[in-house]
Amino acid sequence: MTDPALATGVIRLDPEDDVVLAARDLAAGSEVALGDVRLTLLDDVPSGHKVAVTDVPEGGQVRKYGQSIGRATRGIRAGDHVHTQNLGMVEEDRHHEFGSARVTLPEPAGERPTFLGYRRSDRRVGTRNYIGIVTSVNCSATAARLIADQFRGPALDAFPGVDGVVALVHQSGCGLVGESEGAQVLLRTLRGYAAHPNFGGILLLGLGCEMLQLDLVTADLELPDDVVVERMTIQGEGGTRATVTAGVEAVRRMLPVVGERRREPIDASELVLGLNCGGSDGYSGITANPALGVASDLLVALGGRSVLAETPEVYGAEHLLTRRAVSEEVGTRLLDRIEWWRRYTADGGGSLDNNPSPGNKAGGLTTILEKSLGAVAKGGRADLSHVYEYAERIDGRGFSFMDTPGYDPVSVTGLVAGGATVVCFTTGRGSVFGCQPTPSIKIATNSALARSMPDDIDVNAGRILDGDATVAGVGQEIFDLILRVASGEKTVSEELGIGQDEFVPWQLGAVT
Amino acid sequence: MTDPALATGVIRLDPEDDVVLAARDLAAGSEVALGDVRLTLLDDVPSGHKVAVTDVPEGGQVRKYGQSIGRATRGIRAGDHVHTQNLGMVEEDRHHEFGSARVTLPEPAGERPTFLGYRRSDRRVGTRNYIGIVTSVNCSATAARLIADQFRGPALDAFPGVDGVVALVHQSGCGLVGESEGAQVLLRTLRGYAAHPNFGGILLLGLGCEMLQLDLVTADLELPDDVVVERMTIQGEGGTRATVTAGVEAVRRMLPVVGERRREPIDASELVLGLNCGGSDGYSGITANPALGVASDLLVALGGRSVLAETPEVYGAEHLLTRRAVSEEVGTRLLDRIEWWRRYTADGGGSLDNNPSPGNKAGGLTTILEKSLGAVAKGGRADLSHVYEYAERIDGRGFSFMDTPGYDPVSVTGLVAGGATVVCFTTGRGSVFGCQPTPSIKIATNSALARSMPDDIDVNAGRILDGDATVAGVGQEIFDLILRVASGEKTVSEELGIGQDEFVPWQLGAVT
Ligand SMILES: [Ca+2]
Ligand SMILES: [Ca+2]
Ligand SMILES: [Ca+2]
Ligand SMILES: [Ca+2]
Ligand SMILES: [Ca+2]
Secondary structure, eight states: OOOOOTTTTEEOSOTTOSEEEESSOBOTTOEEEETTEEEEOSSOBOTTOEEESSOBOTTOEEEETTEEEEEESSOBOTTOEESTTTEEOOGGGGOOOSSTTOOOOOOOOSSOOEEEEEEOTTSOEESOOEEEEEESSGGGHHHHHHHHHTTSGGGGTTOTTOOOEEEEOOSOSSSBOTTSHHHHHHHHHHHHHHTOTTEEEEEEEEOSSOSSOHHHHHTTOOOOTTSEEEEEEHHHHTSHHHHHHHHHHHHHHHHHHHTTOOOEEEEGGGOEEEEEEOSOOTTTTTTHHHHHHHHHHHHHHTTOEEEEOOHHHHTTOTHHHHTTBSSHHHHHHHHHHHHHHHHHHHHTTOOOOOSOOHHHHHTTOOSHHHHHHHHHGGGTTOOEEEEEOTTOOOOSOEEEEEOOOSSHHHHHHHHHHHTOSEEEEEESSOOOOOBTTBOEEEEESSHHHHHHSGGGOSEETTHHHHTSSOHHHHHHHHHHHHHHHHTTOOOHHHHHTOOSTTOOOOOOSOBO | OOOOOTTTTEEOSOTTOSEEEESSOBOTTOEEEETTEEEEOSSOBOTTOEEESSOBOTTOEEEETTEEEEEESSOBOTTOEESTTTEEOOGGGGOOOSSTTOOOOOOOOSSOOEEEEEEOTTSOEESOOEEEEEESSGGGHHHHHHHHHTTSGGGGTTOTTOOEEEEEOOSOSSSBOTTSHHHHHHHHHHHHHHTOTTEEEEEEEEOSSOSSOHHHHHTTOOOOTTSEEEEEEHHHHTSHHHHHHHHHHHHHHHHHHHTTOOOEEEEGGGOEEEEEEOSOOTTTTTTHHHHHHHHHHHHHHTTOEEEEOOHHHHTTOTHHHHTTBSSHHHHHHHHHHHHHHHHHHHHTTOOOOOSOOHHHHHTTOOSHHHHHHHHHGGGTTOOEEEEEOTTOOOOSOEEEEEOOOSSHHHHHHHHHHHTOSEEEEEESSOOOOOBTTBOEEEEESSHHHHHHSGGGOSEETTHHHHTSSOHHHHHHHHHHHHHHHHTTOOOHHHHHTOOSTTOOOOOOSOBO
16 A cells, blocks of 8 residues: 555555545546646546546456456546446456465564563463453353442552453353354354453353353363463352352452563564454545555564454455465355355345445445455455454464454454454444453544544544545554554543443354 | 142142142152042152052043143053153144133132332333333443443432333344344334333433434334433434433433332232243242242233243143133234244254253153143143234233243343333242343242342242142232232342343344
């Protein structure tokens, strides 16, 4: 990604692109500067829509994000408005290829960036130091909250090294089909949280007679030696009141131990970055998402982990990711998940359709490839190294994909269960998402949002649209903020206390 | 239901029964008294198992709960242990008939019982006077909680007439298939809570860009004129902090108005009783459930509403309910729901199987009819007047069935959405369930549980097993407690503060 043409009214996302984006409504005859070149607009071009910067012959590829978004359905001249009247797709644009679009990310120059993290004894690195209360079933939800409530406000003043006590409550754990995919997904999620490096202590809390027993949560789960673990059931303790008393005592015993953990300088490559968006708008794909993609590529170039998710937003353009796959096996794993989604949504009485809606088209999106690339732009251009199922441990380095729904809390819960230690979340409409125990950096796609909900936005990528910042510049800002947040700086959602009710494991299958 | 033979070691559930239940392990040769008659046991009979009190010829019906649980597969003599060796089912025992087992409940004698309730201007009657915060989507969950948190503890001391502020938060509301059955069920649930007579004030709280808009929640919803309603979205208010401030102010404005509502004497027939069980054991069907059935019949005889639920527990013996149906239409509605469940569980990778498990059999349950009757016993013997879908308004008088999963929080959420103003909940293993805004009375099936979890149990029906109380006597106790609780007496789960995290709308369909 390179600098857009600033203060000229257009945004260039990639130097190889055939199109740039109007940052505001531009009239036919306007001149815009592209570096040293000046371009005269041949049509009126609404804000967010595409303008050709090169001639493209009929049938020629048109590139945006440095990648093809379709072909010219008739000859396009530099200065033309590029949209449904002159851009379309042919079937071969959707052929599955593996690894045909791999890139070499630029070597990072200079000193390697670091952050101050918590190195656990299993070598994984946390960005926070919470105590977590992991519940096996909804029946222990209230007890978990009553315990956590005792540690709000000044109750933790004596333990500045502890970020808080998080009650991870959910709505399932019983009344589900044992051995089913849904039960496995819930179990994987709970195990992922129990082992998350942002926890220095874990209290496992069950009812006693539930289907999803605590023993299943902990079976073969290797927790770091320096993480304090206690467990209890309400039936074993003799009821709610006795359990809350025992649970509060258990947390009190943990506090001095967990509070002694200290941050230390850690190479940035030890970060696990989760990528997400919610409440997208017409600017997501040209401001916040590409800027986040720059930050993701910076991390991946250093050897870090960055994970894209939200399968429904990739649907229909999955070949754009398989072309970035490091192997046919990785690409095939993605295609298998897409196939699973076709069945899942059909069973659920719906269908997946990621084609641009009338609203999307009014906003300037022409093809499904372009729409998908706008979402996928959060993941930059790095090779796709791994494909994970929901809540699966993110153990491989590089850029990966995790199969999750697009729905924010469910998607991010999967990423955090997989081990994400920082989440970046782009929003155009104004999501207020947060997700304890992992900090979530929220990035606005437009300045109007950043102004109307200032307490809920960490970064305003809308400045790109305003001509006050570049995609690359905001990307670097996001990367720098990731390091600061990983080192302990609080995000706005942490300041607001958001993140316990947003623990939402993907619920699959029948409730019985 | 009549008195069991007390202090003789056996429990008789109905005077017409061919069997009684051993209240403890009884040896062959023991004598037990049944009224004036003495019976000598011909076999060893374990606790909870059946003993014949009459001779039954091969092929003859064997009755328990006053209803057939199968046929003698060989001749049975009074004093025999009745179990798999001499009791079974033939296909005709499962024929569907409509209305063939209707009963006339005894006329209530004496003065009509009343309770002190809140009469709303739409004539519905509440048992509590809460302010509810109804959220359209998970994205407004944290804001709702932050608002409700401001009204915990002494904050409401100036408003003794207000029971509290309840944040009704859930995990869905977006990322679901619009127009799908799942979206409809969620909407019906939220609308049912918004209109619940236990709320004197409602704050409707959304994010703004969610799929399930607040307008859908309130469309055509007729709320009583004397219920205070306010609404806001986080995006409309300018973010989380502004919303919490505005929400707290909205609730503060409601408090003096809602706090002026007063309880008044109301005929018991205005109660809506929800029936449920969770963590059942071998004693559920012979102590707590039949006793609750007595209370249910008392209410129905007065013209009140009592609603059984938990379709999977009825499955396989649904003809026992259709025989009680007041019309073929009502019976057919139940059978249609059963058919729906067959597909639902098959799609969910499971299957419905309500046959007695090896553990059930060891506990003395022989046939699916007997097992189902043990669950259905919560609903007494009254005619089945209505069949409701999940969260549908319970508008008809008498005894009804609502189609819900067996899973406690999901089942009771449906009942409360339908308008249940008191819930009775039986448990053998020790559930700690509660459900704001409706009080939930918890009834233990055995005394060991009542002793081990005293703070979580309202009524110990295990005294029936101990020989210290009768089914009819405990049933009357439960009925009397229902009236006191409806009048304001707190249940143990209310004392403990349980019930917000147990708001769990049934989630159906795909998460996208
Ligand atoms: Ca070109
Ligand atoms: Ca999302
Ligand atoms: Ca007989
Ligand atoms: Ca009301
Ligand atoms: Ca239940």
